[in-house]
Amino acid sequence: MKHTISVLVENRFGVLARISGLFSSRAFNIDSLSVGETEDPTVSRMTIVVGGDERVLEQVTKQLNRLIDVIKVSDLTGENFVERELLLIKVAATPSIRSEIMQIVDIFRAKIVDISPTTLTIEATGGEQKIDAIIGMLRPFGIKEIARTGKVAMPREFRGKV
Amino acid sequence: MELTGAEILIESLKREGVDILFGIPGGAVISIFDRLYDEKEIRFILVRHEQAAAHAADGYARASGKTGVCIATSGPGATNLVTGIATAYMDSVPLVALTGQVGTPMIGSDAFQEADITGITRPITKHSYLVKDVRNLARSVKEAFHIASTGRPGPVLIDLPVDIVRASTDFTYPEKAEIRGYRPNYDGHPRQIKKVAEAITEAKRPVICAGGGVIISGAAKELRELAEKVQTPVITTLLGLGAFPSDHPLSLGMPGMHGTYYANIAITECDLLISIGARFDDRVTGKVEAFAPHAKIVHIDIDPAAISKNVAVDIPVVGDAKRILVELNRIVKKKERSEWNERLDFLKRKYPLQYEKSDKVIKPQYVVEQIYEATKGEAIITTEVGQNQMWAAQYFKYSKPRSYISSGGLGTMGYGFPAAIGAQIARPDAIVFDIAGDGSFQMNIQELATVVQYKLPVKVAILNNRFLGMVRQWQELFFNKRYSATFFEALPDFAKVAEAYGVKGLSITDPKDVRAAIEEAISTDGPVVLDFHVDWEEKVFPMVPAGKAINEMIERMA
Numbered sequence: 001m002k003h004t005i006s007v008l009v010e011n012r013f014g015v016l017a018r019i020s021g022l023f024s025s026r027a028f029n030i031d032s033l034s035v036g037e038t039e040d041p042t043v044s045r046m047t048i049v050v051g052g053d054e055r056v057l058e059q060v061t062k063q064l065n066r067l068i069d070v071i072k073v074s075d076l077t078g079e080n081f082v083e084r085e086l087l088l089i090k091v092a093a094t095p096s097i098r099s100e101i102m103q104i105v106d107i108f109r110a111k112i113v114d115i116s117p118t119t120l121t122i123e124a125t126g127g128e129q130k131i132d133a134i135i136g137m138l139r140p141f142g143i144k145e146i147a148r149t150g151k152v153a154m155p156r157e158f159r160g161k162v
Numbered sequence: 163m164e165l166t167g168a169e170i171l172i173e174s175l176k177r178e179g180v181d182i183l184f185g186i187p188g189g190a191v192i193s194i195f196d197r198l199y200d201e202k203e204i205r206f207i208l209v210r211h212e213q214a215a216a217h218a219a220d221g222y223a224r225a226s227g228k229t230g231v232c233i234a235t236s237g238p239g240a241t242n243l244v245t246g247i248a249t250a251y252m253d254s255v256p257l258v259a260l261t262g263q264v265g266t267p268m269i270g271s272d273a274f275q276e277a278d279i280t281g282i283t284r285p286i287t288k289h290s291y292l293v294k295d296v297r298n299l300a301r302s303v304k305e306a307f308h309i310a311s312t313g314r315p316g317p318v319l320i321d322l323p324v325d326i327v328r329a330s331t332d333f334t335y336p337e338k339a340e341i342r343g344y345r346p347n348y349d350g351h352p353r354q355i356k357k358v359a360e361a362i363t364e365a366k367r368p369v370i371c372a373g374g375g376v377i378i379s380g381a382a383k384e385l386r387e388l389a390e391k392v393q394t395p396v397i398t399t400l401l402g403l404g405a406f407p408s409d410h411p412l413s414l415g416m417p418g419m420h421g422t423y424y425a426n427i428a429i430t431e432c433d434l435l436i437s438i439g440a441r442f443d444d445r446v447t448g449k450v451e452a453f454a455p456h457a458k459i460v461h462i463d464i465d466p467a468a469i470s471k472n473v474a475v476d477i478p479v480v481g482d483a484k485r486i487l488v489e490l491n492r493i494v495k496k497k498e499r500s501e502w503n504e505r506l507d508f509l510k511r512k513y514p515l516q517y518e519k520s521d522k523v524i525k526p527q528y529v530v531e532q533i534y535e536a537t538k539g540e541a542i543i544t545t546e547v548g549q550n551q552m553w554a555a556q557y558f559k560y561s562k563p564r565s566y567i568s569s570g571g572l573g574t575m576g577y578g579f580p581a582a583i584g585a586q587i588a589r590p591d592a593i594v595f596d597i598a599g600d601g602s603f604q605m606n607i608q609e610l611a612t613v614v615q616y617k618l619p620v621k622v623a624i625l626n627n628r629f630l631g632m633v634r635q636w637q638e639l640f641f642n643k644r645y646s647a648t649f650f651e652a653l654p655d656f657a658k659v660a661e662a663y664g665v666k667g668l669s670i671t672d673p674k675d676v677r678a679a680i681e682e683a684i685s686t687d688g689p690v691v692l693d694f695h696v697d698w699e700e701k702v703f704p705m706v707p708a709g710k711a712i713n714e715m716i717e718r719m720a
Contacts, residue, residue, distance in 0.1 A: 009343075010343065014280065014292070017281065017284065018284060021284050021285060025285050055470075058470070059467065059471060062466055062467035062469075062471075065466065065467070066342060066465070066466075066467050067289075067343070068288070068289040068309060068343055068344045069289075069343055070343050071342055071343045073664075127439055129473075
């Protein structure tokens with residue numbers, strides 16, 4: 001099962017190496033990892049998506065907590081949280097089929113951010129399923145390049161019933 | 163007042179109460195050594211290999227409970243510390259390692275004697291600092307000592323680029339280390355402690371397993387109080403030896419691969435296992451599925467990550483062993499002896515540790531027993547790794563914490579002799595014996611020069627069987643006696659080697675000379691090497707073959 005782990009860390013050199021080392025030393029594959037500054041410039045947030053059985057994940061969470069540079073670890077899995085990923089995708093697009101691609105872009109509320117005589121580059125944001133879906137829809141046209149940021153996530157504030 | 167980085171470092175070390183430093187100088191740390199030259203409050207011990215500096219600082223820490231400090235230059239000096247740092251990491255030893263580094267503008271340029279030592283040691287340090295600004299130096303030292311010595315202790319490395327050490331800044335030493343990501347939990351949760359007390363009351367066949375954490379936390383007295391109050395037998399792991407008196411009626415000795423028969427049976431049959439400051443190492447558990455199969459498991463440990471790592475735990479209590487035991491002793495109900503105690507006493511009588519005595523050839527176990535008797539148990543024993551380590555664990559009856567010093571987790575051959583140097587410095591009046599093998603002793607034999615230079619009366623007892631004995635034992639038992647690369651076709655005369663260094667050396671080949679040689683070593687006012695030529699075929703028993711359940715022990719084999 002996939003887990004989304006949000007980690008607040010000291011914004012310092014070497015921290016990313018410590019965290020990635022912790023995963024690699026346990027022969028544990030990271031699906032995605034994104035890092036960026038938070039509202040406090042001395043703190044960065046890492047959002048790590050990993051797969052693995054519960055026991056290994058519990059151990060990973062505990063090991064993350066042991067790192068001196070780690071301030072807080074939360075496993076968002078099973079909680080109500082917002083997750084988003086940014087996708088840039090370059091698709092083969094001759095003038096004759098551009099409009100067909102643009103329809104798909106509209107459906108997914110994505111954007112065209114670059115155009116050339118033979119390609120379109122599209123920007124999309126969303127949860128993992130939406131990103132996978134748009135890639136799936138564009139695949140038949142011929143995908144030239146893909147860049148994905150990996151997931152960022154945050155728990156929802158309002159957790160009770162409306 | 164402005165001080166240089168070197169001055170700040172030395173001042174900061176003094177504020178941390180450091181009065182002893184082990185190491186070797188080199189280009190990148192020459193300014194620090196220049197400052198040490200006039201230093202009166204810090205004694206410097208020049209070892210002969212950086213690995214020994216780390217082990218000596220580790221031995222010092224284990225014998226004293228204080229943080230050990232070692233220093234090495236950049237590049238090879240730093241990489242030579244690595245095994246010592248890893249050894250300290252595995253056994254939770256408070257250690258601060260100082261390394262030189264090339265100047266900050268040169269870092270990453272493959273400069274002369276450059277090594278990315280914070281990178282290399284990342285998985286084997288509790289934390290590390292690469293000081294890139296002299297203004298951060300004092301704070302880094304403060305934090306390093308705080309991190310190394312608190313919570314679950316461990317090694318911290320401070321990498322010091324040469325330009326930082328030479329730069330100057332105002333010196334103020336921080337009063338406190340404030341680290342938002344590091345707040346170890348010391349007080350166990352009262353509800354969890356209550357659950358433990360109830361489990362003890364309900365249990366019919368309880369057993370306590372005490373590890374190195376009991377010694378680190380200084381909880382030996384509280385452990386004894388608990389054991390006696392609830393009449394529960396106590397097993398001590400390799401690193402826990404000395405946490406509970408071996409000659410106490412409730413003591414069951416060591417568990418695991420070379421543990422006692424009755425300790426392993428106790429674990430297999432118990433209905434409650436209370437593990438305190440022990441981490442269920444695979445050498446203790448054997449086959450995990452068959453470990454304590456009938457037991458509810460209580461795990462008291464300061465490191466939350468140790469809980470349920472190897473063995474699923476029913477009642478975890480995270481915190482300091484001493485504080486938790488004080489609270490547990492306060493609330494737990496007194497218990498009387500039961501049938502379970504009778505059964506274990508019976509097993510203890512029926513299956514004692516034993517070996518075949520001989521008056522023709524020296525038995526290694528006999529040497530250890532004689533060291534125990536000659537010192538009346540009042541000695542600090544350090545060990546190398548392998549058969550010597552196990553015999554030293556089995557046949558010396560430890561009664562005090564910090565009297566058995568051995569590389570348990572990493573299993574580092576070459577550890578015992580430099581660790582004995584550190585232990586002797588920590589406890590100048592103690593008799594310190596390194597129980598060694600001929601293989602291990604050769605791995606740091608150069609430190610004979612160090613014990614001479616600093617007049618350290620360390621005694622080395624080599625159980626010399628001309629083999630890498632533990633591997634040979636496995637080859638005999640499991641590899642058809644194919645002794646691949648375990649026999650030393652060339653071996654020095656250790657007594658003569660000792661003499662060449664200026665150390666008294668004795669070779670002993672007859673069992674009847676064993677005791678006299680040990681007595682002579684003890685009464686010699688200086689270091690002594692005793693080269694005991696022992697029965698090369700002797701094996702460590704009992705033995706649980708790798709991957710087997712701990713009650714599937716080999717007792718003896720022809």
